[in-house]
Amino acid sequence: IQKPERKIQFREKVLWTAITLFIFLVCCQIPLFGIMSSDSADPFYWMRVILASNRGTLMELGISPIVTSGLIMQLLAGAKIIEVGDTPKDRALFNGAQKLFGMIITIGQAIVYVMTGMYGDPSEMGAGICLLIIIQLFVAGLIVLLLDELLQKGYGLGSGISLFIATNICETIVWKAFSPTTVNTGRGTEFEGAVIALFHLLATRTDKVRALREAFYRQNLPNLLNLIATVFVFAVVIYFQGFRVDLPIKSARYRGQYNTYPIKLFYTSNIPIILQSALVSNLYVISQMLSTRFSGNFLVNLLGTWSDSSSGGPARAYPVGGLCYYLSPPESFGSVLEDPVHTVIYIVFMLGSCAFFSKTWIEVSGSSAKDVLSYWSCK
DSSP states (O other), rough: OOOSSSOHHHHHHHHHHHHHHHHHHHHSBBTTTTTSSSSOTTTTTTTTTHHHHHHHBBTTTTTTHHHHHHHHHHHHHHTTTSOSSSSHHHHHHHHHHHHHHHHHHHHHHHHHHHHHHBBBBBHHHOOOHHHHHHHHHHHHHHHHHHHHHHHIIISSSSHHHHHHHHHHHHHHHHHHHHOOEEEESSSSEEEEEHHHHHHHHHHSSSSSHHHHHHHHHHHSOOOOOHHHHHHHHHHHHHHHHHHHEEEEEEEETTTOOEEEEEESSSTTHHHHHHHHHHHHHHHHHHHHHHHSSTTTTHHHHHHOOEEEEEESSEEEEEEEEEEHHHHHSSSHHHHHOHHHHHHHHHHHHHHHHHHHHHHHHHHHHTTTTHHHHHHHHHH
16 A cells, blocks of 8 residues: 555545444454354453454454564564664565565464364365365455555554554443343353443342442453453553653754654553564464364473363363463462462563563664654754
8 A cells, every 4th residue: 555645634534544443343243154163262362352353253363463473573673683774665675574474474373273173173164164264364364454554554543453452442341341141150140241230130139238249249251340440440541641751852953943852651552562462372372273283292281281161251261271371361369369470470471571572662663762863863
């Protein structure tokens, strides 16, 4: 996609952004044709929000191929395996290689998803159906790449990746709060939505205090404590998002001319979290694939052992041992107390990996102190 030859008006940018978002949401609701079942345990249940993916639909892969290609290219650049210059030509070559690599990763992930049995036994589905599912996932991944590039070229507002993630998060919050879907948890029928469940429990239970406690702390389904914590985190992030330092810059060529360069507290925004999620999700894919094929192998178990859970909610797989277990967040506050070593390792890994990706992203994207100084020196 070429950059616009004229200045795009704000209303036109809003229109293109709305069209992009509409296409993405439609793809999130179109189920994959040919799948036998998508009810198997989902290893990416906890990461689908940040990866903007939707189980069993065209957006099964979400932004994972884009982020994974960016992750690998940045690691190669950070390790000096490939050289990325400061010229626009070098930047264009780097971005082009990243998109090409993203297409290759899309095909690879689609093949892995199909062959590991996420949509049914490949031998029962047949080669034709398996190929059809792979083609659908590849075309959907290509659509995501093009939509993201459309916004990045200046036709829309912001970044496609951030837009898709924000949309998916908002959709998930609203659904988890007000979902009318009923689930049989063994204690009776309950509503999935936390707010609706509150009124339902208060209306049907004789012990109102116990009903209120269950609405706040119930396991395996959204509860009010989750909702309150989410709103609190949103408020904190929005508050700190406004923190910045404006550096005064005086022009050496034109006396009396001043500019300011804002440095935000969240200088790299959500990029480190996205890259870290892509790293862990790909590790989960490899571990799940090996566990399916070589169950019981010592090295495979060292990478990760998995268990399925479908009580009180959608089927999901979670690591119970190995490296994947220690790189996954504790499921509850009780889990933190039961295994504090797991909690400490997870926190250290999160902070360390995000710090590394922040530093690498700044250097590769041309946002380092050296790059900023070079830019303003030419002014």
